[in-house]
Amino acid sequence: MSSAAQQTKQQVAELGDKYKYGFVTDIEMERAPKGLNEDTVRYISAKKGEPEWMLEWRLGAFRRWQTMKEPKWARVHYPPIDYQDAYYYAAPKNTPLKQSLDEVDPKLLETYNKLGIPLSEQMALAGVAVDAVFDSVSVATTFKEKLNEAGVIFCPISEAIRDYPDLVKKYLGTVVPVTDNFFATLNSAVFSDGTFVYVPKGVRCPMELSTYFRINASETGQFERTLIVADEGSYVSYLEGCTAPKRDENQLHAAVVELIALDNAEIKYSTVQNWYPGDEEGKGGIYNFVTKRGDCRGDRSKISWTQVETGSAITWKYPSCILRGDDSVGEFYSIAIANHFQQADTGTKMIHLGKNTRSRIISKGISAGRAQNTYRGLVSVHGKAANARNFTQCDSLLIGGECGAHTVPYIESRNSSTRIEHEATISKIAEDQLFYCLQRGLGQEEAVALIVNGFCKEVLQQLPMEFAVEAQKLVGISLEGSVG
Amino acid sequence: MLDIKNLHVAVNGKEILKGLSLRVDAGQVHAIMGPNGSGKSTLSYVLAGRSGYDITEGSITYNGEDLAALPPEERAAKGVFLAMQYPVEIPGVTTMMFLKSALNAQRRSRGESEMDAIGVLKSVRAKAATLNVSEEMLKRALNVGFSGGEKKRLEILQMALFEPKLAILDETDSGLDIDALRLVAEGVNGLRSPSRAMLVITHYQRLLDYIVPDRIHVLAKGRIVAEGGKELALELEAKGYEQIVKDAA
Numbered sequence: 001m002s003s004a005a006q007q008t009k010q011q012v013a014e015l016g017d018k019y020k021y022g023f024v025t026d027i028e029m030e031r032a033p034k035g036l037n038e039d040t041v042r043y044i045s046a047k048k049g050e051p052e053w054m055l056e057w058r059l060g061a062f063r064r065w066q067t068m069k070e071p072k073w074a075r076v077h078y079p080p081i082d083y084q085d086a087y088y089y090a091a092p093k094n095t096p097l098k099q100s101l102d103e104v105d106p107k108l109l110e111t112y113n114k115l116g117i118p119l120s121e122q123m124a125l126a127g128v129a130v131d132a133v134f135d136s137v138s139v140a141t142t143f144k145e146k147l148n149e150a151g152v153i154f155c156p157i158s159e160a161i162r163d164y165p166d167l168v169k170k171y172l173g174t175v176v177p178v179t180d181n182f183f184a185t186l187n188s189a190v191f192s193d194g195t196f197v198y199v200p201k202g203v204r205c206p207m208e209l210s211t212y213f214r215i216n217a218s219e220t221g222q223f224e225r226t227l228i229v230a231d232e233g234s235y236v237s238y239l240e241g242c243t244a245p246k247r248d249e250n251q252l253h254a255a256v257v258e259l260i261a262l263d264n265a266e267i268k269y270s271t272v273q274n275w276y277p278g279d280e281e282g283k284g285g286i287y288n289f290v291t292k293r294g295d296c297r298g299d300r301s302k303i304s305w306t307q308v309e310t311g312s313a314i315t316w317k318y319p320s321c322i323l324r325g326d327d328s329v330g331e332f333y334s335i336a337i338a339n340h341f342q343q344a345d346t347g348t349k350m351i352h353l354g355k356n357t358r359s360r361i362i363s364k365g366i367s368a369g370r371a372q373n374t375y376r377g378l379v380s381v382h383g384k385a386a387n388a389r390n391f392t393q394c395d396s397l398l399i400g401g402e403c404g405a406h407t408v409p410y411i412e413s414r415n416s417s418t419r420i421e422h423e424a425t426i427s428k429i430a431e432d433q434l435f436y437c438l439q440r441g442l443g444q445e446e447a448v449a450l451i452v453n454g455f456c457k458e459v460l461q462q463l464p465m466e467f468a469v470e471a472q473k474l475v476g477i478s479l480e481g482s483v484g
Numbered sequence: 485m486l487d488i489k490n491l492h493v494a495v496n497g498k499e500i501l502k503g504l505s506l507r508v509d510a511g512q513v514h515a516i517m518g519p520n521g522s523g524k525s526t527l528s529y530v531l532a533g534r535s536g537y538d539i540t541e542g543s544i545t546y547n548g549e550d551l552a553a554l555p556p557e558e559r560a561a562k563g564v565f566l567a568m569q570y571p572v573e574i575p576g577v578t579t580m581m582f583l584k585s586a587l588n589a590q591r592r593s594r595g596e597s598e599m600d601a602i603g604v605l606k607s608v609r610a611k612a613a614t615l616n617v618s619e620e621m622l623k624r625a626l627n628v629g630f631s632g633g634e635k636k637r638l639e640i641l642q643m644a645l646f647e648p649k650l651a652i653l654d655e656t657d658s659g660l661d662i663d664a665l666r667l668v669a670e671g672v673n674g675l676r677s678p679s680r681a682m683l684v685i686t687h688y689q690r691l692l693d694y695i696v697p698d699r700i701h702v703l704a705k706g707r708i709v710a711e712g713g714k715e716l717a718l719e720l721e722a723k724g725y726e727q728i729v730k731d732a733a
Contacts, residue, residue, distance in 0.1 A: 431535070433574055438533070438556040439532050439557075439560055439565075439566050440582075440589075440642065440646070442586055450577055451574055454575055454577035
């Protein structure tokens, strides 16, 4: 076992007494009763040992949520979700630390192997701190010391609520208000855990921060909450990657991510998401209703979203930037791949409030099988945003004749000095391209992966190195069986 | 090496090749000449295994094996190379990356170990120099923005890199000026080998001034209508296809 894993094990052992049944080896879940009411919210809050103010915050959100309706405007179709027929809290009673790779779900291992990253190596990845979210409770945090030295706080949000209440109170819900939307409000009421990052003034975070999520409990909604604050002049790069083993039941996932960049600060947030998309007939798969938003609160601040979305049965996700500070910059680089029966409705919002704000949107949508892929984006320039600039490029690639690609750009400008450019293309993988690759010895799937990776190149280049390699392979894996 | 017997090929239900027979031995260079629409490109595609080219009758035997039974990528791994008339563009994929992926795919298929990036780079550079393929070209996306000459040179570079047993050159001379033609021909001649067979498909006699074939076959209306030595090309040039086809009938 790697030293990182040992360190994790030790930390988990230390946490052990917090769990009722201590530190034993079988995986049993400790759950709140099915359904959602005020008692569920109280149960979660009590389980996390939260202060009163946090409980009140959650209850406020819950009461609000009860008055809200699920949004229907996205181009996604799914049977009605029975919110009373799900569990809202599941914590491993014990920590399922594996002694060897033999104990790991072979499907998961297969995926890791295809991606070329064995689990053991992932944990030991040099310079990458791994805060493994195993279901809802963060059970492990590593590389803490190094971050401590730099003054960076990187911990489960439940810990931050206890240990850094002032910071959490100051920033939580200030980018995505409790009342924002149906799913975000639900998350605010029942979020189980997530990640908190605070980078102090002038600090360049000494390593890429990374969280690997894994959904493990069947029929357990996942409500992660992430809050990242980059104080003046600081820089942080955060990597989020996800895998999930196969499931038959649809699983609801409604995360909220809030980013705040103060003056001269920069946040780079990268996601590789490959949750279970459902089988080839479209059965099962995860519903991913995520609210991700960054606030360039300070002047000359910058927030950059990069996402590679290959998983989930349904993706409803619009990582956005509020360009509040003057001269602030927002970027959105996205690859969304939908195969088989997957449905993706994803894009971004760039809200220009400050002067000389700039935004850049590069979206690459790939549809295969009978999937539907929609880019939905808003560029909004407010009256005071003099000299705001936006460049948008939306490219869609179709593989086969039964899939669909849709581009829905919304552009609003209330300032005459604005410059907005929008380019969109739609293309198919041509038979002659494929034949050319085959003639040179590439297999069908390798050829598709190569062509698609070429198509996505501008976005892949934005990913940190460790993720770029994984993402390239993932692109290929996601499209297996899409041709021929 | 290659033995085609009574080959009938249909595209979208329309018969293009109508009983073509042809035999090319190792070490030989054969030319296929013929007017437009005679089935020259169909022959090259069917040998390479392009989908949509259906063999309705006859056989293609390659080194004792039924070539038609193999998917295109396996044919490539077994040494069939087609230098295309219109090399395609693949945006975002650098030429070098493409060469490495293709070479290693072939090696894997043959049960050989993969070459690392440095090994491939060395091998490519050595070949690139003689074909006047610049380092800058190798860094660009495959064929994207390449001139006609650059595309054809890159095809020959690939042929040199993959070291095929059977090389088919489909109208490699089309769109080339005389200097580019000479360069490409030199590249091809440099690859002539006792263990390699080549099938040079061309409309014009011009290419055969530079790549001198052992044998020339005239293809018309889906069949070989005339055969001969290299002097046949000159006769064709003088008389034109129409007369030769008439004479043969």
